[in-house]
Amino acid sequence: MDILRIDDSREETEKMPLTKNKAVLSWIDEMAAMTRPDRMEWIDGSEEQLEKLRAAACGTGELYRLSEEKLPGCYLHRTAVNDVARVEHRTFICCRRQEDAGPTNNWMAPQEMYAKLKKLYAGSMEGRTMYVIPYSMGIVGSPFAKYGIELTDSIYVVMNMVIMTRVGTEVLDALGDSGDFVRGLHSKAQLDEENRYICHFPEDNTIMSVNSGYGGNVLLGKKCFALRIASFLGRNEGWMAEHMLILGVENPKGEVRYIAAAFPSACGKTNLAMLIPPEIYAKKGYKAWCVGDDIAWLRVGPDGRLWAVNPENGFFGVAPGTNEKSNPNALASTRRNTIFTNVVHNLEDNTVWWEGLNKTPPEHALDWKGQPWDASLGTKGAHPNSRFTAPASGCPCLSHEFYNPQGVPISAIVFGGRRAKTAPLVYQSRSWRHGVFVGSVMASETTAAASGAVGVVRRDPMAMLPFCGYHMGDYWQHWLDMGEKIGQKPKIFNVNWFRTDDKGDFIWPGFGDNLRVIEWILARAFDEADAAGSPIGFLPKPGDINLEGLDLAPETMEELLRVDPALWRAEVDNIREFYGKFGDKLPRELAEELETLSKNLQ
C-alpha cells in the first residue's frame, strides 16, 4: 500500500500519518490490512485538500457542482436507488450479552459479527483510497468534546463529515497519545443491499458500516457515534445523549430560555429549531435562536441545572417541504457550501428543486435518480428522504451559544410525535418521573427517514428507538437516575402539532405558531402560568395559549386540547402490551405511572 510515496512535498503530507498516536496507527493498520486500499489519505481539514477532493469527486460523477452564482460552493449527489434511508433492520448493537442490547435492538455477539464483517470488508477498498477523517463531536478541546476517527472509501462521506463535524489536524492534536477515541470503519464495498450492516460495538468504542452510502448509515459521527455509542457512554459516565433539538427563546426583556425537544426523525425538529416568531411576537421583541436541530448531549452543571451542547457542526435536514414559508432559516442555510442528496437537478439554471420548495417545478430537470423528469406526469422528482447537508454557521438564527463549550441551561424538555388523534396539542407531566413515563410511551407515525412502511403508528420512546445503544429498560432507569442528580429539574412536556380533523386536515397551523405553545411551556417552566389538571397531566386552560393574530376558532382550540378517555384507555392497553416486552428491566416507577394513568381514566 502506498502511504508514503514521495512525488512532491504536498503529496507527501497528504499521505503521511498526521499523528504518532500508537493506538490510532495500529488500528488503522489493521483496518487497512483487511480492506486493502491502494492509497491512504489523511484529512487535515485544509481548504486546499478539500478542494482537490471535490474536484476529484466531480471528475467521477460522485459529486456535481451546482451554479456558482446561485448556489456557491454547493454540490449535488445521488445515492444508489436502493440506498436512500437508514436501515433499522440492518443496524446492530453488538455487546457481549444479548440482554444488554434489549428487545428493541438487533443484536449479534461481537465475535460473530466481527467475523461476518471481516469477510465483507476483505479487499473492499482495492483500487480505492482510504480517507482517514479525524473528527470531533463538540468543540475541539472542550471538556465535553469526544473524538472519533472515520476511515472511509467515499469522498462524499469526507465532504459531509467536514460539514457535520469538526475535522482535521487539531483533533489529532487534542487527542494526543490517548486511546480514547471512537473507531469508525466505513466502506461502500459493492453497495450490496443484502449485505448492508451498520454495527456498533459499544464495549469496544467501535462502529462498522458496510455496503451503504446513505448519510444516516455512513456519517458515523452522527447517529452511530453521537447517539448510539454516546448514549452508552453517557449511561456509564453520568450524562445523556438524546435525539433532541435545542432552541433558545428570547423574550422582550432580553432573557433567553432554552428547551430541548425530542421528536422522531422527519417530524419537524429542524423546523422547530429554526422557527420564525409570528408577527405579533416579533413586534413585541421575541426572537428564536437555534443551538441544534437533531442531537443534544446533556449534563448536570455545577449549578445543579441541566446543560445541553449540540455535538454537531451542521444540519443534515430533510429537503422536501422546506421552503420560504415553512423554514426560511433552513433554506437560507442551504444557499452556500451545501451538499444536496437525491433532490431534483434543475437543468435550467443548474440549481436544485424538491417537492414543496415552491409551486413551479423546473421544466427541464433530472429526478433524484438522474432520469429526465416531467413534473406534469405526477411522479415525485426528489426522494421523500432527500437531504441537505449545510454548515451550521450559515444559519441566520444560529445562537451565539452554539459556540459556547459549556452549552445552555435547559428549562423544559419537550417530547412529541405525529399523532392524528389521541395526543393533545400540549400537556405537562406532573413530575420528572411522570415526564420519563410520558417520554417512554411516545408514539408517532413512521416517516421516510427509515426504510419500511410510512405512516404506521409505533412507539418511539424519547425518539430514541432506533438510536439507543443499550437496553431501553436500562435507558429509562438512567433517565430516572439522572432526575435524582439534577437539582433544578427541567419540567417535561408533550406536544403534538399533527392533530387532524375528520377529513384528515391538520387543525393546528404549526411552524412559527408553535412558539405560542412554547411560550406557555416556558411560562410553566418558570411558574409564571396556570394550568388545569387532567387524567394525563396538566393542560393549558382556555385562553392560556395566546392566539392573538391567529385565525383559530375557540372550538378548534378546545378540540386540540381534548383528551378522549376512550382513546386513552385503548392507549393504556397498548402501552401495557409494549411495556410487557421489557420484562423485569421495566423500572417499577414507570409501571406505577401506567397504573396511575389507568386509574385516572376510570
Ligand code: OXD
Ligand atoms: C436524521 C434521522 O437524519 O433522524 O436525523 O434520520
Ligand code: MN
Ligand atoms: Mn434525527
